[in-house]
Amino acid sequence: MAPAVSTSIRAATDADSAAVIEIVRTCWSAYPGVVVDIDGEMPELKRWALHHRSLGGRAWVAELEGRVVACIAATRDERPGAWTLHKLNVLPEARRRGIGAALVGEAESAACEQDAVCMVLWSDTRFVESHALYESLGYARMPETRRLNDLSKTTEYRYRKAL
Numbered sequence: 001m002a003p004a005v006s007t008s009i010r011a012a013t014d015a016d017s018a019a020v021i022e023i024v025r026t027c028w029s030a031y032p033g034v035v036v037d038i039d040g041e042m043p044e045l046k047r048w049a050l051h052h053r054s055l056g057g058r059a060w061v062a063e064l065e066g067r068v069v070a071c072i073a074a075t076r077d078e079r080p081g082a083w084t085l086h087k088l089n090v091l092p093e094a095r096r097r098g099i100g101a102a103l104v105g106e107a108e109s110a111a112c113e114q115d116a117v118c119m120v121l122w123s124d125t126r127f128v129e130s131h132a133l134y135e136s137l138g139y140a141r142m143p144e145t146r147r148l149n150d151l152s153k154t155t156e157y158r159y160r161k162a163l
């Protein structure tokens with residue numbers, strides 16, 4: 001693993017929205033069949049920080065040598081004590097430096113400072129690298145899956161970790 005020397009994580013602002021959109025577009029476009037329609041299906045990315053704050057959650061970005069290269073957000077789940085991770089994405093050139101794991105850790109810590117006793121998430125079945133990441137961090141894949149009626153014809157796995 002390359003050393004994570006010049007990486008940093010900070011709370012996102014809406015000024016990061018353009019970078020976050022580019023990150024999601026780049027990451028998701030690598031998967032056959034995955035369609036990225038920001039206006040139609042992910043308008044919240046245009047207000048990356050404010051959208052999650054308005055839900056009582058938080059959003060972060062990671063920088064590598066001063067450039068925004070990754071993002072994550074977390075909000076309360078509908079189940080008491082559970083928080084949900086959203087949109088963890090790391091640009092290909094910034095991967096395997098510990099940035100994804102560090103972002104998950106940041107979100108877990110922030111959720112614990114609130115009322116979280118567990119973290120949950122949904123992950124596209126095609127995003128196999130993320131499954132390896134979550135499992136390396138102690139997340140367990142639940143038996144349930146869900147299908148989204150979206151352009152990408154997404155089926156997602158459910159992951160959960162006790163905090």
Ligand SMILES: CC(C)(COP(=O)(O)OP(=O)(O)OC[C@H]1O[C@@H](n2cnc3c(N)ncnc32)[C@H](O)[C@@H]1OP(=O)(O)O)[C@@H](O)C(=O)NCCC(=O)NCCS
Binds near residue numbers: 088130
């Ligand atoms: C999944 C993703 C966020 C991982 O980001 P990352 O910064 O490269 O992850 P890290 O460097 O923190 O990896 C931590 C550990 O996760 C596991 N891991 C991460 N990527 C992996 C891969 N491609 N293959 C196998 N294991 C992997 C490893 O155990 C790794 O530790 P190691 O590098 O010491 O072996 C990144 O690949 C990505 O953005 N993928 C596309 C979008 C996506 O799937 N998002 C998730 C949506 S739910």
